[in-house]
Structure formats: structure tokens, C-alpha cells
Amino acid sequence: MSLNKQNNMRFKGEGVFSGIVVGKAFLVDRGKVEIPSYYPLNNKEEIEKEIKKFLDALELTRQQLLETKRGLEKKGYKEAGFIIDSHLMIVDDNILIKETTNHIRKEKVNAAWALKRTLKNLQTIFSEIEDEYLRERKNDLDYVGQRILRNLMGSEKPDMEKVTEKVIIVANDLSPADTAHLDLDKVLGFVTDIGGRTSHTAIMARALGIPAVVGLETITNQVQNGDTIIVDGVLGEVIVRPSKKILEEYLEKKEKYKYLEKEFLKFKPLQAETRDGYRVKLLANIEITEELPSVIYHGAEGIGLYRTEFLYLNRTNFPSEDDHFQIYRKVIEKISPNPTTIRTFDLGGDKFISRVPIAKEMNPALGLRAIRFCLKEVEVFKIQIRAILRASALGKVRILFPMISGMNEIYQIKKIMSEVKDELIAQGIPFDPSIEVGIMVEIPSAVIIADLLAQEVDFFSIGTNDLIQYLLAIDRVNEHVSYLYKPLHPAVLRIIKKIVEAAHSAGIKVSMCGEMAGEPFYTPILVGFGIDELSMNAQSILKVKKTIRTINYRECQQLVEKILEFSTAREIENFLQKELSSRYSGMLPDLQFSK
Ligand code: PEP
Ligand code: MG
Secondary structure (H helix, E strand, O other): OOOOOOOOEEEEOEEEEOOEEEEEEEEOOOOOOOOOOOOEOOOHHHHHHHHHHHHHHHHHHHHHHHHHHHHHHHHOOHHHHHHHHHHHHHHOOHHHHHHHHHHHHHHOEOHHHHHHHHHHHHHHHHHHOOOHHHHHHHHHHHHHHHHHHHHHHOOOOOOHHHOOOOEEEEEOOOOHHHHHOOOHHHEEEEEEOOOOOOOHHHHHHHHHOOOEEEOOOOHHHHOOOOOEEEEEOOOOEEEEOOOHHHHHHHHHHHHHHHHHHHHHHOOOOOOOEOOOOOEOEEEEEEOOHHHHHHHHHOOOOOEEEEEHHHHHOOOOOOOOHHHHHHHHHHHHHHHOOOOEEEEOOOOOOOOOOOOOOOOOOOOHHHOOOHHHHHHHOHHHHHHHHHHHHHHOOOOOEEEEEOOOOOHHHHHHHHHHHHHHHHHHHHOOOOOOOOOEEEEEEOOHHHHHOHHHHHHHOOEEEEOHHHHHHHHHOOOOOOHHHHHHOOOOOHHHHHHHHHHHHHHHHOOOEEEEOOHHHHOHHHHHHHHHHOOOEEEEOHHHHHHHHHHHHHOOHHHHHHHHHHHOOOOOHHHHHHHHHHHHHHHHOOOOOHHHHOO
């Protein structure tokens, strides 16, 4: 592959965790493919020697995996430990061992060549499998296969163990398997070719508080190991081999950013209240428990969205009631007395596929995902509901259901919940009988009947990530149509207004937990609409709080009235930029406004 050695190359992607880092690149993907050479074996002795070499390489791989697993467990990364388990299963797989030794024996070929053949056969079998979960395991097979080959060939491992300084990981994409093998203590930042805000890399980066830019398309072709790169997670920019001048500029910017971050911390003990006393609650979104320190550090008033999909990730079975319960307990103990809003699992669509037998679908975003899957697999659903109810005895818990499209789903959910409650009562197991029940409003049909839905639940949570996707018919993970993904589209703004009005007319609270909630630029609009709660990645909380404390509710109401008169997102954006900078010049979080 020819590399462009030009300096100062700028790439634009999507920043998923604000912050600026400068460091040396470490390529995860390149150098992964080991190409073994072929050589024939002449006698029995050579054959036995090759078989032993193969078995030794397997053993070495097993030891390396166990070592990684121990390291991860020490750091408390339990989810990643499950991935290593599935890798260990491949190392011990009978077919892999038998087929390879057979090749060596029968065809009298060297071990690396024989293993390559076995892997090729297995990969073909895996790609033809209907079951999405098993097909996904092909990535694990690739990973383990390469690792055994490398050990067999005695080649240098392009592994982080050799790296002594902190590095910026450059990858096509990071699968959970790749991440599990990274020494995260040595990671300064992530940059990837593919992926959006909800890809695995993005979620991990946010969870770990590491600046990242994803969706850079060709970054792995432009960077060499050891190149200096700048990752600007604020603007979603990556600069490869920067000149001295640019480097200095960025180091200065980095300091400014650090200073601003410190300034934002001053808002931590203050309430999120506009100058004229309109109070908005600011909560955090989490995916994994490792995010809790950041949630507390940034002063969240609770968890507004706990995405529980991670519990189902990379397992060979469904989590048990106790698996759910123990992890919820961990969250509630840290967050109490503030509320924890647990959303039942939302698998399918763009979400990770786990040991869930979801058939391959033409349009997964419109398929058997989230609540639809749960209402089909009621027993699986009940396990989670039972665990959430049990957890509600430990502190304030709210239950949230995703992807609601109509009233029937609510009726079915209520019936299931009351059956589970009856069981718990009969068994004398405590739970909060008045646990609040909410729904994600993220499908246009739910908005149209929001007045009816509001009669049945205790709160709404607006999921703008999906709402925009379904309203504007734009795949949220397809970079080719991302230019159309506009939170300021007049249709999006009108629909949000309608949701808030429907909720308030029915006397229930309305929250927003899509990405729009964490962008300070949109805060004045959401306040103008009368939103009660905003839930976002923890890192955005203080910026949004500063914005709220700068603005005036009355003025925001006038602002939205004006905005609703415009007919395009561009006009709205221009108007908003002008209006906000003239009214609150210099007082709002600058960096966000330079987007
Ligand atoms: C949303 O759709 O806006 C949302 C918060 O849920 P998710 O991103 O998990 O689909
Ligand atoms: Mg959603």
C-alpha cells in the first residue's frame, strides 16, 4: 500500500469525545495479516516437528489470552472478559486443531500453511451461516487465527505491549474484540475510518473519557506507525504529521481547552436554572458502569438513560436475572438518591448483535428490534423487568421502554409488568410499587398519538437519534446521507414542540436523551420549548449547564417562536448563530459554538 507522506494533512470526521490530544500513531489494523509461505515436509520427523510447532503456538496463544483476561479483570472490565472467553473457545476448538494437524500429516505441508487453509475453510463456513450471531464470530476467528499464525511464525507482534509511551490508536474500526486486547492505559485517543457517534469505538471512547474522531474514511491509509497526529475531538478533526507551527497552535488550543474545562467545573455545585428561574434537570446517559465516575465528576442529577444493550454483548447466553440485578445495584448505589432510568434492551437495528436469534433483515432499523423483539420473546423480556423491579427497592429507579410505535405495545407492556409484579408480591420480594414508567418517543407515529400515549405513562423521553432518522428517512449510521441529518430541520423542531405540548397537557414530564440534548447550541431552543430534563454524555453536562445559566427563559420562548417561522435548517442555524452571539456574546461555551 503506498502511503502519502505529505505533512499537515487534515481529515474531518465525527468527534465523539471532546478534548485535544497530540501523540504518536499506533495502527491496529495494518500488519494484522500474516502471509505464511509454503514449504513441503520430507519425512515423518519433520511432520511431527511441525505438529509440535502448531500445538506450541496454540498453547502460547492460550497463555497470552489468559494473561490479557487477567489484566482486564484486574481493571474491572468484565464485559471485555467475555470476549476473551470466546477467543479461548476458538483456541480450544477441535475442528481447528484436527483439521490443521490433518493437513500437516496428509499433505505434508508446514504448520503455518496448513493453519492458513483451515482458517480459510472455517471462514467460508462462517460467512455462509444464517445466524447473525454466529456470523459475527467470524471476526473473533480472524483475530485468533492471526494471533496463532503470528506466534507460529515467530513474527513481531504489532501489539501494544511493546509500546512504552501513550499512543493514539488508528484503526479501520475497533470491534469489541480489538478493544479487549488494547492496553487502555496506554491510549491517548482513537481515530477510525468508519463508524458514527453510536459505533462501538465511539461508545468506548466516551465511556473511558478518551478523545476520539470516527468516520474519517481513509485515515488508516494516510498514517504510518509512529507518525505524530493531532486528534481534535471538539471539531472532529485529525491532523497527520503537523508542521511545527500547527503543532504549536494546537498545543496552545489544548491548554485553552483544559482551562475551559476547569472553568466549567465551577458550575458543578450550581443549579441548572435560567437567569429568570426556569429549572431544567441535567442527567447523564450511560452504557457501562465504567462511566459512573465521570457521571459523578460532572455533577449529573441522575441517570436519564441507561442503555442496557451492553449486558447482552458478547455472551454465549442471555444474562440471568441476577446478572442484571447485580449490575443495576452497582449503578443505583452510586447514583442514589438521584434517579436511575433503566431502558429495557434495544438490540437490533444499528445496535450490537449478541446471542439473540434475530434473523437477517433487509431493513434492520425497521425490523424486529427493541420492544418488538421483547414482546415476541416475552420470557427474555420478563427476566429484565423482574431485575429492574427488584432493583427499584434499592433506590429511585425509573423504567423506560424503547421504540414505542403505538398503544398496543403499551397495553402489552403493562400486562407483562403487572404479571411480574404479582409474582414478586407472591414471593415476598420487595420492589417500588409506584415505579415510574416512561417511553422513548422516537418514532413519528408515537408523536402523532402522543396525547394518547401520555395518558398511559409517567414520562416521555425524546430519542432524537432515532426520531430524526425515522422522521427524515435518514439512516443514522450511513455517512453518505449524514448531510441530511439535521436537528434544526423545521420538521424536527415542530415535532419536538408537539411532544412537549402533549406531555405537558397530560401533566407528565418530558425529557430528551438523544445526542441533541447534549449540544449547548440547541439548549436555548429546547428550553424555549419547555423541556423538563436533558440527559446526555456526562462530559457535556457542565457546558449545557453554563448555557442554561446564561440564557433567559422568556427570551428563549420568543426565540423559538421566531425560529418556527423559518423554512430551512440553514436559515434557522444562521439566525440562531446571530441571535445568540448578539444577545450573549462571549458568555456561552465558545468552543461548542465554533462547530
Ligand atoms: C435515541 O434514539 O435518540 C436514543 C437516545 O436512543 P439510542 O441512541 O440508544 O437509539
Ligand atoms: Mg433510539
